[in-house]
Amino acid sequence: MKFNVSSSDLNQGLSAVIGAVPSKATLPILETILFETEDGRLKLTATDLEISIIEYIEADIEEEGSVAIPAKRLLETLRQLPNIPVFFDVDENQNIKFKTDKGTYKLVGEDVSDFPEIPNMSEGVTLSTDTDLIRNAIQRTIFAVSTDDLRPAMMGVFFDIGTEGSKFVATDGHRLVKFMNKNLTSESPLSFIVPDKALSLVSKSIDGTDCDMTISDDHAQFSSATTIVITRLINEQYPNYESVIPRDNDKTMLVDKSQILSTVRRVAVFSSTTTRQIRLQLNKDKLTIRAEDLDMSSEAKETITCDYNDGEMEIGFNAKYLADVLSNVDGEEAKFEFSTPNRAGIVKPAEESEGEEMLMLVMPVMLNSYA
Numbered sequence: 001m002k003f004n005v006s007s008s009d010l011n012q013g014l015s016a017v018i019g020a021v022p023s024k025a026t027l028p029i030l031e032t033i034l035f036e037t038e039d040g041r042l043k044l045t046a047t048d049l050e051i052s053i054i055e056y057i058e059a060d061i062e063e064e065g066s067v068a069i070p071a072k073r074l075l076e077t078l079r080q081l082p083n084i085p086v087f088f089d090v091d092e093n094q095n096i097k098f099k100t101d102k103g104t105y106k107l108v109g110e111d112v113s114d115f116p117e118i119p120n121m122s123e124g125v126t127l128s129t130d131t132d133l134i135r136n137a138i139q140r141t142i143f144a145v146s147t148d149d150l151r152p153a154m155m156g157v158f159f160d161i162g163t164e165g166s167k168f169v170a171t172d173g174h175r176l177v178k179f180m181n182k183n184l185t186s187e188s189p190l191s192f193i194v195p196d197k198a199l200s201l202v203s204k205s206i207d208g209t210d211c212d213m214t215i216s217d218d219h220a221q222f223s224s225a226t227t228i229v230i231t232r233l234i235n236e237q238y239p240n241y242e243s244v245i246p247r248d249n250d251k252t253m254l255v256d257k258s259q260i261l262s263t264v265r266r267v268a269v270f271s272s273t274t275t276r277q278i279r280l281q282l283n284k285d286k287l288t289i290r291a292e293d294l295d296m297s298s299e300a301k302e303t304i305t306c307d308y309n310d311g312e313m314e315i316g317f318n319a320k321y322l323a324d325v326l327s328n329v330d331g332e333e334a335k336f337e338f339s340t341p342n343r344a345g346i347v348k349p350a351e352e353s354e355g356e357e358m359l360m361l362v363m364p365v366m367l368n369s370y371a
Contacts, residue, residue, distance in 0.1 A: 001035070001065025001090040005042060005057065007100070008083040010088035011306075014075045016227055017046040019070045019201045020053040029114045032068035035088075037061050045118060046071065051198050052118050053205060054228040067094055072268060075107060109240040119230050124216035127161065129154040129184045131211040137168040140179045140358065143324055145196040153236035155194040161186045169241055176241055176319045176344075177328070177360040183355055191296045193238055194220055198231030205229055217331040246344055249337035254307035254350055255287060257334040263302045267291045268319030270300035273338050276320050277365050280307075282313045291319070315341040316367040326359045341367070 017033060023029045025048075034045040042059040045052065067090045078086075081100060088098045094109035138157065144155035164288070165182040192215055208225025215221075221230045224318040264278065271278055271291035281288040287306045292299040315338065325347050326334060333350035347360045 001037070001067055002061075002063035003037065003042060004060040004062070004085055004087050006083060007078055007081045007086050009057050009059075010042075010086060011075070011078045011081075013042070013055045014071070014078065014229070016205050017044050017053040018047055018054040018071060018075060019204065020046040020051045022048040024227055027114075029068060029110050029116070029147060030108050031071060032115070033071045033074070034068050034112065035165045036064065036066040037064040047116050047118065048117060048266075050195070051201060052230040053201065054170075054230075055205075063160075065090060066112045067096060068112055068115050069096055070107060070109070073107065079210065087129050097203065107140065109125060114288040119216070119219045119221075119232075121214045121216055121221045121230065124214040124221065125186070125188075125190065126212055126214045127184065127186055127190075128210065128212050131206050131208055133181060133184055134206070134211050134213070134222065137166075137179055138199045140328060141168045141170040141177050142196055142199055142203075143328060144170040144172055144175050144177045144360075148172070152234055153238050154191060156195040157199055158193050158236045158238045158241075159191065161190045163187065163189065167239070171239070171241055174318065174324070174363050175325055176244065177246075178241070179354060179358045179370075180357040190215055191238070192233060193234040193236065195234055199227065202229045219255075226245050234302045245359070246337075246339045246346065249339045249346060251282070251310040251313060251338040252308070253282060253287065253336040253338070255336065256335055257264070257326060257329050257332060259304050260287070260289075260306075260334060261323060263289050263299060263304055263320055264323050264326065267300045267302055268323070270298045271319055276318045277316055277367070278319045278322070279316045279367055282308055282310075284309060295370050313338060313341060314367065315345060316365045317345065317362055318365055327360050328360065330358070342367075 005254045013036055022030055036043040041056050044055045084100050086098050086100050092094050096109050098105050098106040141157045158169040163185055166184040168179045170177050202222045204225035205227045211224040213222055219230055219232055267278055267289045272293045278291045288303045290301045330350050335347040335348045335350045344361045344363050349358055
């Protein structure tokens, strides 16, 4: 196998697939990136057996072939090079020599036959959409994914694609986010759960304008421009999230998003390090946010203006969860919907883009009794 390639192009290609190389591999072959020639281009593949990433880069192929090259050593070397041509020469014993005008480097590759087989997605259902929609759906939901191994279904984002639009849902039991988009549809309804690690890699890796999403029984594939990400799905039943969303919310508050977010973060400094509890006191056109840490004899209280005309109410939240939700509100104003202090608070953007709808939910915490 012989080829010439720009060090910059190769570095970008390796950076695109390195996320699928495990930091502590059980098998040496998983620490490599598979180099193959295909249709006059270089095809790079990495996998951790759960997620596979494929990247195509332009190269001058002199002799076709394939080799599995140790990933991190190669990438660390290329990162230190300027943008110059690199010539690779691989013999039949997997001895790798690559040369630049700066010097010569040698590595020993792994046997290509040991490289894991990448899932074949030719039998899956393919939906064509655009990269911005997929990336937007990921960024709006991934913060609420659970990290609890005991609840595997909640360790990913639930994709619910119907004939009239799509829902993307994530929850960890303390907060929930449901993002709806009318532009992604399917002739037959599809629902599946994609692990959060895979979605993080999809968001970072795909960079074309269009994105094809292919779904099989066990895997999902995201393909855009020169990048393909394939991930194993979480084959669990997603919880009935609709049942926890309060329907009869008779109290509505509009508030400046930046102001309430900065206030929550300041006041939270004085909350209990164990509970992170803050309380929101709602009065006519006035919102008071308070926190207290009895163990440290510290407390804080701030009052900000808001648009609220319903009855007085006090409700408690975990400050981190509330701040996370507010951080993901688009626009200048956040809209809160409440029913009672023991039911979840709903947070939405005051204004939404056409064809989109965002709903976030934060579970309340029981308030301790201080004056």
